[in-house]
Amino acid sequence: MDKDVLISVKNVSKNFKVYFDKGTLLKERILFWKRNHYEKRQVLENVSFDIHKGETVGLIGRNGSGKSTMLKMLTGIYYPNGGTIETCGRISSLIELGAGFHPDMSGRDNIYTNASIFGLSRKEIDARLDDIIAFSELEEFIDNPVRTYSSGMYMRLAFSVAINVDADILLIDEILAVGDTNFQQKCFKKLNDLKAKGVTIVLVTHDSNTIQSFCDRAIWIEEGKVRYDGPSTEAVDLYLEYMSIESKNRMLDEEDKQRIKKLELNKRISSSKKPVLDQTQNHFGLYLGQIKKAYMIDKNGKETWIHESNSPCKLVIEYKIEYENKYKYVFGMGFLTRDQRYIYGTNTQIDNIDIPYELGSSGKIIFNIDNLPLLKGEYSVNVSIVDVNGTPIDFYKEYALLNVVSNSNEVGTTSVKHSWTYEEIKND
Numbered sequence: 001m002d003k004d005v006l007i008s009v010k011n012v013s014k015n016f017k018v019y020f021d022k023g024t025l026l027k028e029r030i031l032f033w034k035r036n037h038y039e040k041r042q043v044l045e046n047v048s049f050d051i052h053k054g055e056t057v058g059l060i061g062r063n064g065s066g067k068s069t070m071l072k073m074l075t076g077i078y079y080p081n082g083g084t085i086e087t088c089g090r091i092s093s094l095i096e097l098g099a100g101f102h103p104d105m106s107g108r109d110n111i112y113t114n115a116s117i118f119g120l121s122r123k124e125i126d127a128r129l130d131d132i133i134a135f136s137e138l139e140e141f142i143d144n145p146v147r148t149y150s151s152g153m154y155m156r157l158a159f160s161v162a163i164n165v166d167a168d169i170l171l172i173d174e175i176l177a178v179g180d181t182n183f184q185q186k187c188f189k190k191l192n193d194l195k196a197k198g199v200t201i202v203l204v205t206h207d208s209n210t211i212q213s214f215c216d217r218a219i220w221i222e223e224g225k226v227r228y229d230g231p232s233t234e235a236v237d238l239y240l241e242y243m244s245i246e247s248k249n250r251m252l253d254e255e256d257k258q259r260i261k262k263l264e265l266n267k268r269i270s271s272s273k274k275p276v277l278d279q280t281q282n283h284f285g286l287y288l289g290q291i292k293k294a295y296m297i298d299k300n301g302k303e304t305w306i307h308e309s310n311s312p313c314k315l316v317i318e319y320k321i322e323y324e325n326k327y328k329y330v331f332g333m334g335f336l337t338r339d340q341r342y343i344y345g346t347n348t349q350i351d352n353i354d355i356p357y358e359l360g361s362s363g364k365i366i367f368n369i370d371n372l373p374l375l376k377g378e379y380s381v382n383v384s385i386v387d388v389n390g391t392p393i394d395f396y397k398e399y400a401l402l403n404v405v406s407n408s409n410e411v412g413t414t415s416v417k418h419s420w421t422y423e424e425i426k427n428d
Helices: 026-031 067-075 107-117 122-136 151-162 181-196 208-214 232-251 254-271
Strands: 005-019 038-052 056-060 082-087 091-094 169-173 200-204 217-222 225-231 289-297 306-308 313-321 329-336 342-347 362-369 377-387 392-405
Touching: 005 067, 005 200, 038 067, 038 082, 038 200, 038 217, 038 225, 056 067, 056 208, 056 232, 067 082, 067 091, 067 169, 067 200, 091 151, 107 122, 107 151, 122 151, 151 181, 181 200, 181 208, 200 208, 208 232, 217 232, 225 232, 289 377, 289 392, 313 329, 313 377, 329 392, 342 377
Parallel strands: 056 200, 056 217, 091 169, 169 200, 306 392
Antiparallel strands: 005 038, 005 082, 217 225, 289 313, 313 362, 329 342, 329 377, 377 392
């Protein structure tokens, strides 16, 4: 294993025996000892990847795809049936809520027990104890039995221990979904600090925004196999598009599937004629409705993607409703930086605008901007149709590039309406 590789997974497979009628009590096992019918369920199959020092890697995939099983094998809780896993350095993990804690012991005693599992001596724990308690914000409850703790308090204590053991590798499985918003933000700030210090972090979560914004790389696991391993933004886009297609296939019958295939083909042909970004790379949805065209109009009524800062303009979305849907359609837009960070986004549901439509009808949605607040630069424009539950119907990421021109020397991305005043302070 190379010196800069801290985790090496080679051809790893894992299966479990699932018993159908095995007795759980001693009496049942004695009386019905022949009841041992089971099947082997393959959870992971020939999975391979390397994670280098300082990398932040997200594991993504649907429930049951094998993400958490892989994380547990990295910690040594499970062992593979085939292949090898090598790790280098101290590992700290947040796998399951309350793992490594004894319910009858106090929070303070559990800190000593849990930290010792991670390899710290009592002297090292003594030196870190105040920092662990302070970060958890549980000073008032630290000497109470942890069985009296809420799930959020469990998470606070577990996270506080895990980040204070000077680990080389930190493994986290969805545990940060527990707890209040303020503490979650505090945790991510700490994780960013650890990331900056070169700690290797492996994160399992269903939050695609976290994967894209926090992780350098993502590994998409589907049905126990690595489907994609690469930059986090690309991995999430591919995964969401795949899940959208899966959802669409479950909802539509065979006749509808054929219609959709033709519609998708026509969309891809027409999109290649536009002098903008390649929309097929960022286009997904159920396609029950279709965005026919989107464009912006400047203050002079001209259709263009070049606009002056602080000038009036309009974003127009032309659409056609192709299929019935039991949920209402919602039309949305967004302005983003070129590295895909949202500057502003909204939709008709947020603004309490109800758009009337009928099956087979066409129309246009006009988003009127009094004064375009973007500063000089190049921006991406998202346009979308979703339903009221947020399910994509026709979603374009980076539909077009918006060029904003200005003579102003202000810096940043948005212009703030302001004025300066002057008041003299008289000396007494």
